[in-house]
Amino acid sequence: MAIVGIDLGTTNSAVAVWTPEGPRLIPNALGEPLTPSVVGLDADGTVLVGRAARERLATEPERTVASFKRWMGSGHVTRLGRGQSFRPEELSALVLKSLKADAQAHLGTEVTEAVISVPAYFNDIQRKATLDAARLAGLPVERLVNEPTAAALAYGVESKQEGTVLVFDLGGGTFDVSLLELYEGVMEVRATAGDVALGGDDFSEILAAAIAEDQRVALDTLSPGDRARLLRVAEAVKRGLTAAPVTAYEIRLGEEVRRGELDRARLETAAAPLLHRLRAPLERALSDSGKRLADLDGVILVGGATRMPVIRSLVARLFGRLPLVHVDPDTAVAQGAAVQAGLKARHAALEEVVMTDVCPFTLGIAITENARTAGATQVMLPIIERNAAVPVSRAHRITTVHDGQDHIAVEVFQGESLRPDDNIPLGQVPVTLPKAPAGTETAEVRFTYDINGALEVEVAVISTGLRRRQVFRNGANLDEAEIEARFAALAAIKLAPREQAENRALLARADALYADLRGDLRQHVASRVARFEREIAEASGSEPEALRAAFAADLDALEDHRFRF
Structure with missing residues (x-):
């Protein structure tokens, strides 16, 4: 039996296991450490996951989907082929099932549990959607680890260096930044921030738009196949500009072959709005941690998109130093998740390692400051502010606002907005109280947040001693009936056998070649x-x-x- 660490990525996913020699990546059926996070349907209805599916993005765009991590928890539905509809959780579950099968085949034992990484700035709904995906894949998960925290774990275990480091994690679909202090085996997260709608995919999109502009083609007039080919070429140009200052391209749009070239200067100009968006989370993390640029001992780059020279140049300019490249940006998160799995399993080699984290979002309640004011509205009262070190417990007293008020329904929210409706609702805790004039009855609201992301809310009425307690943990977005129904539906889907993975990947490559x-x-x-x-x-x-x-x-x-x- 084994506990594995999984990086469920936007572009690629990976699975790793902790060994006495350190974290070890597990290859997929093709012998590769990275499995593309792409799902497709073959002509016979067989579900393809990974490289075979990715090869079909340009030839079968109606039956193939990628980058669905960005839709986690949104309720978005993707229709593949005729009558096959999938939520992001189900698509992610198919990727997780593939990774689980790879791990079991490689380790020769059952995978009984996993630690899965998520963007540090995933909210409660998105985290629960990730846990739903794990349940649908038949994969028990008790612990989610923030991606930059996982990368720092991999870095700290490998390098054993001490100091204050900033993890700059730009993946295919999300951007996270975390500031950590490493000392004597302790890895303490001081602050985290991010943007869950910013990643390498956005740079590919602006390159696609640049190519379309050069070729005088309107993006909204392209067929699904032409648009898929355009994005594929844009991705290739992005990789080309990582290795050389100028990259030529050729693409077939309709029946015509178009040619051109792009250089790094064009990318930097087109990407200026994206580069500007990277600054805000960096500034927030530094501000929340109380650190200055001069306090940093290093910057660690994580995520495949950080290979772009335009990103490395930005980091060098912002921090006045070259970033550290001790870890592989594509696999650091999976390796760190494996370290966390090793910590959970209490492996002897990790006895000296201590990991602390922070609460990434503010947790609070909705209150009405003055109910007698005309047009009074509710506002958010923070109880635990973002980037508080966990475990943490904080309390605040509230009073009644109406004469004769006999109850309080404490509504719990997650987010940074002053307006409760703009934040994520987690639930409510109702309590009864004696009727009395406004401002007479008082209740203490205590929030306790632990390392596993569980929030305990206790409301105590001061005059009567009545207490109500509720735990909001990393549970499920879907109810039990939905989980069971979707689990059964996924179990009935025919997945391509692992032993046919190489054949199907080659045939998908040939199909793409035939189309061109x-x-x-x-x-x-x-x-x-x-x-x-x-x-x-x-x-x-x-x-x-x-x-x-x-x-x-x-x-x-x-x-x-x-x-x-």
């Missing part, structure tokens, strides 16, 4: 696909590996004859 080519080359691809399918069906022993290698080599050669992307 024309004429004789296209027919050559079709005949080569038919030959490969026949050979694989008839193969035995070690033949499949040789057949796959030959097919991949043929695809490489064919790609040399087409336009680049």
Whole structure:
């Protein structure tokens, strides 16, 4: 039996396990450490997860979906193919099921529990949606770990360096920043901030818009296939500009092949609004922690998007130093989640490691300051302010605002807005009290927040001693009936067998190549696909590996004859 750590990412996901030698990444069925967070439906209704699905984004956009992490907890529904509808939790569950299967196959034992990372700035609804996804995948999860905290764990365990560090985590769909102090085996989070709608995908989108502008094409007139191809080329250009100052591109839109090039200066100009948005969370984290730039001993870059020179240049300018590159930005979070799993399992090698965290959002209640004022409205009264170190307990006294008031319904919210309706409602705790003139009866409201994200709210009536207590923990957005129904529905879905993963990924790659080519080359691809399918069906022993290698080599050669992307 094993506890694993999982980075459930917007672009890619990964699973790792703690070993006496440290965190170890677990390869998927293709032998790769990263599994694309992409889900698709094959022609026969089989669900594809990972690289095989990603290869189909351009050729089967109506039956393939990516970046669904951004929709977690929103109620968004994606329709794939005919009649197949999925919520983000269900799509994420399919990715988690794939990761669980990879871990069990690699470890040779059952995975009984997981620690899953989430963006530090995920709110209560988004965190609960992540737990729903885990339950739908049949994966018990008691602990969620913030992504930058996980990255810091990986960094701290590996480097054993001490000091104050800032984790700059820019992934495919979210941006987090956390400030930590590392000393004598203790990793203390001092502050965290972020933007759950800012990531590498946004830089790909602005590059897609730049390419469309250069080619004088209106984005809203493109077919789903052309738009998918445009985003694929934009992603390739983004990677190209990471390695070189100028990148050329070629793309087929409709029946026409378009060519052009983009340089880093163009990216930086187009990305100026995104780069500006990165500053606010950085400034908030520094302000909340009480630290100055001069207090920082290092900046750790996490997330694949931080490979972009425009991001590294921004960090260097803002902090006046080069960022640290001790950890792999693509896998640091998964490795840190594995460290957290090791801490939970009380592995002896981690006995000297202590991890503390903070409450990322303000927790408070709705109050009416003066009910006798015309047009009086409710406001948010903070009980535990954001970035308070956890575990933490805070109390505040409230009084009645109406004559003869015989009850108080303490409404609990999460968020930073003055207006309760603009925050996330967590629930309420009702109490009864003796009738008396306004301002006479008093109740003490105590919030206690623990390391696992559970909030206990106790309301005590001072005059009578009556107490009401309720715990708001990382539970579920979906009720039990919905969980059971969706679990059964997902269990009935036919997932592509792990042993066919390499074949399906190659065939999906060939499909994408076929869609891009024309004429004789296209027919050559079709005949080569038919030959490969026949050979694989008839193969035995070690033949499949040789057949796959030959097919991949043929695809490489064919790609040399087409336009680049």
